[in-house]
Amino acid sequence: MTSIKTSYNRRAFLKSSAAAGGGMLIGISWLASCESAQVEEALTMPEEWFDFNPYLKIGDNGVVTIYSPNPEFGQNVKTAMPMIVAEELDVDWKNVIVEQAAYNAELYGMQFTGGSRGIMSKWDALRMAGATAKHMLKEAAAKNWEVPISEINTENGVLYHKKSKQSISYGALASAAAGMAVPEEVELKEVKDFKIIGTSRKNVEGLNIVTGKPLFALDYHQEGMLIAMIEHAPSFGLKLKSVDAADAKAMPGIKDVFTIKTYEDDYEKGGFDANAFGELVVVVGNSTWEVMNAKKALNIEWEPFKAYSETINGWRGKSVVNVPAGLESTASHNNKMDALAAKKGKIVRKDGDPESMFKNAAKIIERHYSAPYLAHNCMEPVNVFADVRDGKVRLAGPLQAPGFIEPAIAASTGISVENIDIEMTRMGGGFGRRAYSHYMVEAALISQKAKAPIKLMYSREDDMTNGIYRPTYRASYKAALDENNNLTALHIKAGGIPESPLFADRFPAGAIDHYMAEEWSIESNITTGAFRAPRSNFMAGAEQSFLDELAEAMGKDPIDFRLELLQKAKEQPVGERNDYDPERYAGVLELVREKSNWSEQKENVHRGVSAYFCHNSYAAHVLELSMEDGEPVVQNVCCAVDCGIVVNPDAAKNMAEGGIIDGIGNALYGELTFKDGAPEQNNFHQYRMIRMNEAPKSIDVHFVKNEIKPTGLGEPPFPPIFGAIANAMYKATNTRQYHQPFLGKDKVLG
Amino acid sequence: MASFDIKINGNKKTVEVDGATPLLWVLRDHLKLVGTKYGCGMAQCGACTIHVDGKAVRSCVYPISQLKDQKITTIEGLSDDGSHPVQKAWLEKDVPQCGYCQAGQIMSAAALLDANPKPTDDEIDAAMSGNICRCGTYVRIKDAVKTASKM
Numbered sequence: 069m070t071s072i073k074t075s076y077n078r079r080a081f082l083k084s085s086a087a088a089g090g091g092m093l094i095g096i097s098w099l100a101s102c103e104s105a106q107v108e109e110a111l112t113m114p115e116e117w118f119d120f121n122p123y124l125k126i127g128d129n130g131v132v133t134i135y136s137p138n139p140e141f142g143q144n145v146k147t148a149m150p151m152i153v154a155e156e157l158d159v160d161w162k163n164v165i166v167e168q169a170a171y172n173a174e175l176y177g178m179q180f181t182g183g184s185r186g187i188m189s190k191w192d193a194l195r196m197a198g199a200t201a202k203h204m205l206k207e208a209a210a211k212n213w214e215v216p217i218s219e220i221n222t223e224n225g226v227l228y229h230k231k232s233k234q235s236i237s238y239g240a241l242a243s244a245a246a247g248m249a250v251p252e253e254v255e256l257k258e259v260k261d262f263k264i265i266g267t268s269r270k271n272v273e274g275l276n277i278v279t280g281k282p283l284f285a286l287d288y289h290q291e292g293m294l295i296a297m298i299e300h301a302p303s304f305g306l307k308l309k310s311v312d313a314a315d316a317k318a319m320p321g322i323k324d325v326f327t328i329k330t331y332e333d334d335y336e337k338g339g340f341d342a343n344a345f346g347e348l349v350v351v352v353g354n355s356t357w358e359v360m361n362a363k364k365a366l367n368i369e370w371e372p373f374k375a376y377s378e379t380i381n382g383w384r385g386k387s388v389v390n391v392p393a394g395l396e397s398t399a400s401h402n403n404k405m406d407a408l409a410a411k412k413g414k415i416v417r418k419d420g421d422p423e424s425m426f427k428n429a430a431k432i433i434e435r436h437y438s439a440p441y442l443a444h445n446c447m448e449p450v451n452v453f454a455d456v457r458d459g460k461v462r463l464a465g466p467l468q469a470p471g472f473i474e475p476a477i478a479a480s481t482g483i484s485v486e487n488i489d490i491e492m493t494r495m496g497g498g499f500g501r502r503a504y505s506h507y508m509v510e511a512a513l514i515s516q517k518a519k520a521p522i523k524l525m526y527s528r529e530d531d532m533t534n535g536i537y538r539p540t541y542r543a544s545y546k547a548a549l550d551e552n553n554n555l556t557a558l559h560i561k562a563g564g565i566p567e568s569p570l571f572a573d574r575f576p577a578g579a580i581d582h583y584m585a586e587e588w589s590i591e592s593n594i595t596t597g598a599f600r601a602p603r604s605n606f607m608a609g610a611e612q613s614f615l616d617e618l619a620e621a622m623g624k625d626p627i628d629f630r631l632e633l634l635q636k637a638k639e640q641p642v643g644e645r646n647d648y649d650p651e652r653y654a655g656v657l658e659l660v661r662e663k664s665n666w667s668e669q670k671e672n673v674h675r676g677v678s679a680y681f682c683h684n685s686y687a688a689h690v691l692e693l694s695m696e697d698g699e700p701v702v703q704n705v706c707c708a709v710d711c712g713i714v715v716n717p718d719a720a721k722n723m724a725e726g727g728i729i730d731g732i733g734n735a736l737y738g739e740l741t742f743k744d745g746a747p748e749q750n751n752f753h754q755y756r757m758i759r760m761n762e763a764p765k766s767i768d769v770h771f772v773k774n775e776i777k778p779t780g781l782g783e784p785p786f787p788p789i790f791g792a793i794a795n796a797m798y799k800a801t802n803t804r805q806y807h808q809p810f811l812g813k814d815k816v817l818g
Numbered sequence: 819m820a821s822f823d824i825k826i827n828g829n830k831k832t833v834e835v836d837g838a839t840p841l842l843w844v845l846r847d848h849l850k851l852v853g854t855k856y857g858c859g860m861a862q863c864g865a866c867t868i869h870v871d872g873k874a875v876r877s878c879v880y881p882i883s884q885l886k887d888q889k890i891t892t893i894e895g896l897s898d899d900g901s902h903p904v905q906k907a908w909l910e911k912d913v914p915q916c917g918y919c920q921a922g923q924i925m926s927a928a929a930l931l932d933a934n935p936k937p938t939d940d941e942i943d944a945a946m947s948g949n950i951c952r953c954g955t956y957v958r959i960k961d962a963v964k965t966a967s968k969m
Contacts, residue, residue, distance in 0.1 A: 280853020
C-alpha cells in the first residue's frame with residue numbers, strides 16, 4: 069500500500085459537514101428530480117445519512133452517495149470520478165449513488181473540466197476521499213471490537229476482524245465512524261488490487277439520457293420564469309449605436325426589451341472573460357417562439373468601434389491586449405498572414421547551427437500548411453438560467469469552470485461572491501467554448517433588470533456568430549537533407565490570428581541536432597479561445613503530414629522514421645526543455661503498428677499513420693480509407709493511447725472514438741470564414757459537420773497498460789487524426805493535403 | 819392565439835398558441851416535455867426529432883397548425899423506463915457522451931426500425947445522417963441500431 073498525507077486540502081475535509089447541506093442546490097427547481105428516479109428503483113434510500121467528507125456520505129443501510137466534483141460535458145467524469153472514490157472506499161459499485169457536487173472552491177479546489185485535466189487533477193483527492201472514510205470506518209470498528217486497527221480488513225462495504233470472526237457493514241457503523249477524527253495519513257490501494265478502476269462501468273446518467281429526462285440547463289424551468297434572448301452586433305468590430313424596440317415590444321408575449329453591458333469599462337478581465345459583444349439588446353417574453361419572433365422585429369443601429377487596449381489578468385499574469393478597429397475578412401486575413409509568413413519571426417528555440425545546415429544542404433524540402441477558424445458548435449446552444457433578486461444570484465448553466473466567471477458575475481451585478489450560487493448543469497458539449505462563460509454574466513444582468521427568473525437562450529445563429537473561435541493558423545516546415553538523404557536540420561515557422569500555434573519544445577524538437585522554431589501573430593478583434601486541444605489541433609496535422617512527406621523523400625517507412633527520431637531523442641536528446649517522453653511516444657507507435665498489422669498491404673486500402681503528444685498523453689492512429697465514387701471513405705481507424713491508468717475502459721474507448729470522428733469531421737469540413745467582420749456561416753446548412761455516413765466504419769482503440777497516474781484523454785486522440793487522414797488521402801490520391809478543410813467548399817480530390 | 823387539441827404520448831392535451839409555433843416549442847415551453855432538444859431550428863441537426871404517426875419528423879420546423887389528427891410520440895413516450903428496444907440497445911452499448919443529441923438519434927432510429935426492422939448499413943446511414951453528434955458517437959449509434967434490430 070501507498071501512504072498519503074491527508075494534508076492535501078485537509079481543511080476542506082474537516083469542514084465536510086457543511087458541504088452536504090450548505091452548498092447543495094440539487095433537485096428543487098428541476099421539472100423532475102434528475103437523480104433519484106433512477107436510483108430509487110434499484111436502491112432503498114437510507115433513513116439517515118452520515119457525512120464523511122465533501123466527496124461522500126454513507127447511509128445507515130450502506131448506500132453511499134458520491135459527489136462528482138467537476139462539471140460533466142460528455143467525458144464521463146461523472147462516472148469515472150466516483151469510481152475512484154468507490155475504489156478506495158471499497159464499496160460495491162451497485163450501492164453507489166452519484167450526484168453532481170455543488171460549486172464550492174473552498175471544498176473542492178478548482179472545479180474545471182477542460183485541458184484533459186479532470187481525472188488527472190482530482191486523482192489524489194478522490195482517492196484520499198475514499199481512503200479517509202474507509203480509515204474512519206476501520207477506526208470505529210477497532211474501537212467497537214477493541215482490537216488493533218491493523219487487524220481490520222474491508223471488502224465491498226463490510227468490515228471484518230478475522231481473528232474474532234466479527235463483521236459489520238459500513239451502514240451499521242456509519243454513524244460512529246463519521247464522528248472519528250480525520251486521519252493525518254491514510255493508506256491507498258496498490259494498482260494491482262483495484263477492483264473498480266480498470267473495469268468498465270456504464271454511464272451513471274445513461275437511463276436519464278435515453279428516456280429524455282431534464283438534465284441540461286436548457287431543460288430548466290421555474291414557475292414565473294421568462295425567456296430571454298439577445299441580439300449582438302452582426303459583425304466583429306461593431307458596437308451598439310441605438311435601438312428602436314417599439315415594434316418588438318408590441319409583439320405578443322413580449323414583456324420587455326432593454327440593453328445590457330456585460331462588463332463595466334473599468335472591469336479588469338480575467339483570462340476567460342473573452343467576449344466580443346459587450347453591449348447587447350435583450351428581448352424578454354413568455355415563450356421561446358414569441359421571443360424569437362420579436363427579436364426579428366428589432367430595429368438596431370450598430371457603429372464601428374475605435375481601436376482599444378485592455379489589460380487581461382490571466383493565468384500567466386497581466387498582459388496588455390490590443391484590439392484593433394475595423395471589419396475583418398478572411399481575404400484580408402490571408403493577405404496579412406502571407407506577408408508575415410514570408411518575414412522572419414520571433415525565434416523561440418534554436419539548437420545547433422541550422423543556418424549553415426540549410427546553406428550546405430543537398431536538398432531542402434519546404435511545405436506550408438494552413439487552417440481556418442473553427443466554431444465550437446456544441447449541440448446544446450449557449451443558455452443559462454438566472455434568478456437575481458433580493459441581493460442574491462442563483463445561476464444554473466453549462467460551464468466548464470465556475471471559478472473562472474464568478475468574479476465577473478460579482479463585479480457586474482454588484483453582488484458579493486458569498487451571495488452567488490452557481491449550479492453546474494450537465495453540458496451538451498463543451499470543447500473549450502464553455503470555459504468562456506460571459507453568458508452567465510449576461511443572464512444574471514438580464515434577470516436583475518427584469519426582476520424575474522429568466523432563461524437566456526442563444527439561437528443556433530447567435531451561438532455560431534458570437535463565438536470564442538479556434539484561431540486561424542499557418543505553419544511552414546523546412547527540412548535540410550544531406551547528399552545521403554539524412555535529415556540534418558529542421559526549421560518550423562508558425563503563426564496565426566491572434567496567436568501562434570507553435571510548441572517549440574515538442575517533438576521532433578529534441579531529436580534533431582540543428583533545429584529552429586520561429587513564430588508570429590497578428591492582432592484581431594475576432595474573439596478566440598480554447599478549442600479541443602488548443603494549437604495542437606493544428607500543429608499535429610501539419611507536423612505529422614510533413615514527417616510523412618519527409619519519410620517518403622528519405623525512402624523510409626513513416627513509422628520507422630518516427631521511431632528513429634524518438635530513439636535519438638531518448639538516447640541523445642538535444643536541448644533540455646523537450647516536453648515529451650520519447651519512450652512513451654514510441655510506445656504508442658509500436659502498439660499501433662502491431663495492432664493495425666502495418667506491414668500487411670491490403671488491396672484498395674490506403675493507410676496513413678500519425679502520432680502526437682499533448683495534454684500529458686500520447687496517441688497514435690493508423691487510418692485506412694478507400695475511394696468510392698471519388699470520395700474518401702474511412703474504413704477503419706486503429707488507435708493506440710497511453711494515458712496512464714485507464715479508469716473506465718469502455719467509456720475511455722468512447723472518448724477516443726469521439727475524438728477521432730470529431731477530428732476527421734473538422735479536418736475534412738470544418739471552416740468558419742468572415743466577410744466585413746461577419747461570420748459567413750451561421751447554422752448547419754452552411755457549416756458542415758461530420759455525419760454518420762462520413763464517419764469511419766469501425767474504430768479499434770488500444771491502451772498501453774501501465775501504472776502511471778492517469779493523464780488526459782478528452783483531447784490527445786483528436787490532434788493526430790488530422791495527420792492520419794491527410795496521409796491516407798495522399799496514398800489514395802497522390803496529392804498532399806496542406807490546407808484545411810481538406811474537403812471544403814469547391815474542393816475536389818485528386 | 820388559437821386552441822389546438824393534440825394527441826401526445828397516449829394522452830390528449832389542449833394548448834393555446836399561435837398556429838405558426840413549431841411543435842418543438844409547444845413540447846418544450848407549453849407541455850414541459852423537454853426531452854426533445856433544440857439544436858438548429860432549421861431541420862439540419864435532428865436534435866428535435868419526434869414521431870408523427872410513427873414517422874420521424876423535425877419538430878423545429880413543424881408548425882402546430884399543420885397537425886391534424888396524427889399521434890405524436892416524443893422520447894418521453896417511447897418508454898419512461900428505458901424498456902424500448904432502441905433505448906435498451908443504447909444502454910447496452912453505452913452510446914452517449916454529452917447526451918444532448920441522443921433523444922433525437924433514438925427517435926430517428928426507432929422510426930427506422932419500425933419501418934425497416936432489419937436495415938442494412940447503408941439504410942442506417944441514410945436514416946441517421948440527418949442527426950448530428952458533435953461528440954462523435956456515430957460508430958456506437960450504428961452498433962446500437964443493429965443491436966436493437968436483433969431484439
